[in-house]
Amino acid sequence: MLRFLTRRILFGLLVLWIIATAVFFLFYIAGPGDPARLFAGRQATEETVAAVRRQLGLDRPLYEQYWDYLTGLFHWPPDLGTSFINQEPVLNTIIHRLPVSISIALGAAVLWLLIGIPIGILAATRPRSVADRSATVIALAGLSMPTFVLGMLLFNFFFYQLTKAGYPIFPANGYVPLLENPFQWARHLLLAWLTLALVFAATYSRLTRGSLLEVLGEDYIRTARSKGLAERTVVFRHGLRSALTPIVTLFGLDLGALLGGTIVTEKIFGLPGLGALAVQSVFTQDLPVIMGTVLVAAFFVVVANIVVDMTYALLDPRVRLT
Amino acid sequence: MSSSIDAFAAEPMQSPAEDEAQHTVQGRSPVRLAWERLKRDRMAIISLFVIAGLFLFAFAGAPILEAITGHDPNTQYRETGLTEDGLPVGPNSEFWLGTDDLGRDLLVRIAYGARVSLLIGVVVTLFALVIGTVIGIIAGYYGGKTDTFISRVIDVMLGFPFLVTAIAFVAIFQPSAWITALVILLFVWAPVARIVRGQVLSLREREFIEAGHSLGANDTRIMFVDVLPNLVGPVIVYGTLLIPQVIVLESTLSFLGLGVVPPAATLGQILGDVQNHSLYTVAPWMLYFPMLVLLLTTLAFNLLGDGLRDAFDPGSERTMAK
Numbered sequence: 001m002l003r004f005l006t007r008r009i010l011f012g013l014l015v016l017w018i019i020a021t022a023v024f025f026l027f028y029i030a031g032p033g034d035p036a037r038l039f040a041g042r043q044a045t046e047e048t049v050a051a052v053r054r055q056l057g058l059d060r061p062l063y064e065q066y067w068d069y070l071t072g073l074f075h076w077p078p079d080l081g082t083s084f085i086n087q088e089p090v091l092n093t094i095i096h097r098l099p100v101s102i103s104i105a106l107g108a109a110v111l112w113l114l115i116g117i118p119i120g121i122l123a124a125t126r127p128r129s130v131a132d133r134s135a136t137v138i139a140l141a142g143l144s145m146p147t148f149v150l151g152m153l154l155f156n157f158f159f160y161q162l163t164k165a166g167y168p169i170f171p172a173n174g175y176v177p178l179l180e181n182p183f184q185w186a187r188h189l190l191l192a193w194l195t196l197a198l199v200f201a202a203t204y205s206r207l208t209r210g211s212l213l214e215v216l217g218e219d220y221i222r223t224a225r226s227k228g229l230a231e232r233t234v235v236f237r238h239g240l241r242s243a244l245t246p247i248v249t250l251f252g253l254d255l256g257a258l259l260g261g262t263i264v265t266e267k268i269f270g271l272p273g274l275g276a277l278a279v280q281s282v283f284t285q286d287l288p289v290i291m292g293t294v295l296v297a298a299f300f301v302v303v304a305n306i307v308v309d310m311t312y313a314l315l316d317p318r319v320r321l322t
Numbered sequence: 323m324s325s326s327i328d329a330f331a332a333e334p335m336q337s338p339a340e341d342e343a344q345h346t347v348q349g350r351s352p353v354r355l356a357w358e359r360l361k362r363d364r365m366a367i368i369s370l371f372v373i374a375g376l377f378l379f380a381f382a383g384a385p386i387l388e389a390i391t392g393h394d395p396n397t398q399y400r401e402t403g404l405t406e407d408g409l410p411v412g413p414n415s416e417f418w419l420g421t422d423d424l425g426r427d428l429l430v431r432i433a434y435g436a437r438v439s440l441l442i443g444v445v446v447t448l449f450a451l452v453i454g455t456v457i458g459i460i461a462g463y464y465g466g467k468t469d470t471f472i473s474r475v476i477d478v479m480l481g482f483p484f485l486v487t488a489i490a491f492v493a494i495f496q497p498s499a500w501i502t503a504l505v506i507l508l509f510v511w512a513p514v515a516r517i518v519r520g521q522v523l524s525l526r527e528r529e530f531i532e533a534g535h536s537l538g539a540n541d542t543r544i545m546f547v548d549v550l551p552n553l554v555g556p557v558i559v560y561g562t563l564l565i566p567q568v569i570v571l572e573s574t575l576s577f578l579g580l581g582v583v584p585p586a587a588t589l590g591q592i593l594g595d596v597q598n599h600s601l602y603t604v605a606p607w608m609l610y611f612p613m614l615v616l617l618l619t620t621l622a623f624n625l626l627g628d629g630l631r632d633a634f635d636p637g638s639e640r641t642m643a644k
Contacts, residue, residue: 015478019482026490027494140621140624141621144617144623145617146573146574146620152593152597152602153613156606160602260483261485263485267597275485275486278489281493282492283579287493297486301482301483
């Protein structure tokens with residue numbers, strides 16, 4: 001177990017290192033402009049730009065800068081550089097926005113599991129029924145629905161139409177911290193949760209159905225049935241446990257990807273998370289912030305991968321980690 | 323318990339049906355067989371017609387509509403296309419689907435936008451299939467270290483959060499249709515390669531490969547003359563399902579203002595305008611019409627892909643469920 005974990009963490013670090021390196025060199029070599037000029041601003045004179053370049057250490061050889069950037073990442077707290085726009089440490093900006101993205105991702109995840117898995121179980125235990133057919137059609141429609149389209153539809157009906165009709169139940173934008181006011185927190189996030197949850201629930205119901213249907217055809221399920229266990233016990237205790245493995249995999253990867261920022265959802269519902277930060281920093285050409293958001297997003301994905309692999313062993317006794 | 327009987331009855335149906343089909347229509351190619359089955363799938367055939375209609379609308383229809391209405395997609399008709407307050411006008415006899423916020427003809431723009439989406443969807447998918455298939459065959463056929471290396475690269479690619487990385491790329495190279503297509507391609511070949519690799523892993527153990535070896539065929543010949551034709555089914559199915567994914571990615575990037583650059587129209591970008599300029603209630607036609615075309619496209623491809631999967635793999639669950 002420990003050896004497995006060490007190897008996975010080392011591989012994860014390798015992935016992060018590849019990403020950091022790729023991002024660094026792409027930006028500093030192929031990037032659209034001179035970082036010093038970007039930092040100094042458009043009106044700056046040549047002397048100012050030169051001074052900024054010296055101050056930021058951009059006049060030093062590239063490998064030295066690269067080394068500094070890399071070692072900075074391994075400090076505690078990690079040094080992700082300084083924003084060109086507001087001269088704030090990138091890490092502070094990211095930490096400031098992290099709760100928003102985490103709130104969105106976790107809330108949506110709870111909802112889509114609550115919607116997707118029961119529908120999948122229902123469909124799998126009654127194959128060919130009307131419920132199964134409807135679930136299949138709805139899931140396919142959900143899969144064809146781009147997140148931004150569903151988000152815009154929800155925003156249109158639940159914000160614009162309701163507000164126009166005199167029921168301003170949902171706000172247009174903004175975020176309220178959970179600890180400040182839990183009700184307002186949920187009120188500001190509900191539409192974003194629904195958007196992501198409905199899109200993801202489609203995949204999860206399909207996956208649950210397929211996986212459970214397969215498991216229910218296995219010999220040990222026949223054994224469980226023939227020793228007279230209740231159907232409920234057979235489906236939930238025996239079937240669902242091994243049917244859950246692919247779902248856990250997908251869930252870990254999806255959650256990992258969402259924690260790094262839900263770009264589209266944050267944009268539509270005006271939520272100031274990491275995704276919104278990434279888009280905004282592209283438009284302002286704020287290179288250190290872009291690099292920081294990419295690395296943080298990749299970090300979540302890498303961690304999610306490791307956690308998923310470890311959960312395997314807990315759920316499926318056949319899997320041995322070596 | 324009816325559910326247990328269903329699950330039981332569903333199991334042993336698949337192989338006899340397949341044997342029978344092969345027995346009666348002996349001598350036809352798998353593609354031919356699949357086509358025979360597809361013709362009986364009503365949803366798939368309807369989808370095929372819808373897709374044909376969309377291509378007709380986007381490629382032949384766009385210039386025809388331009389000629390009939392006399393409206394260029396990028397010309398701003400400030401006199402007739404905007405109200406006195408400078409707001410877009412709704413559908414009328416001159417502008418059949420209304421105008422956008424700059425007084426451009428929405429119908430003509432949607433037609434040209436659908437063209438961009440379909441073009442990127444099909445071309446990127448074709449490239450992804452070629453690259454993914456070649457890499458997947460190499461990994462699956464050679465196995466060993468080659469396979470380990472390629473599989474790790476695929477893992478890394480699948481580990482990237484798509485939107486954040488795409489955004490970083492756009493930030494470096496400036497948005498354009500080319501960058502959009504390339505960034506999407508960078509991500510979507512990996513799952514193709516993974517699927518193909520899995521297929522090849524089992525194919526290479528089959529007798530006809532051994533026969534190829536004993537006849538003295540070299541690796542390249544076996545890979546591309548013997549193995550490749552056996553991959554046609556899964557590749558066609560996956561390709562059909564990949565097209566709507568690519569279209570969603572393209573329109574999402576365009577929606578964020580990071581895809582195809584204005585004034586060229588895309589469906590995502592028209593919807594992005596609605597979001598950015600809060601035109602939800604001012605010009606609902608700008609919301610609903612592009613959305614409808616986009617959803618019709620993704621749904622039709624997904625339904626066709628589903629039908630194709632059943633047609634190529636008659637043992638799969640949906641056919642059984644009939």
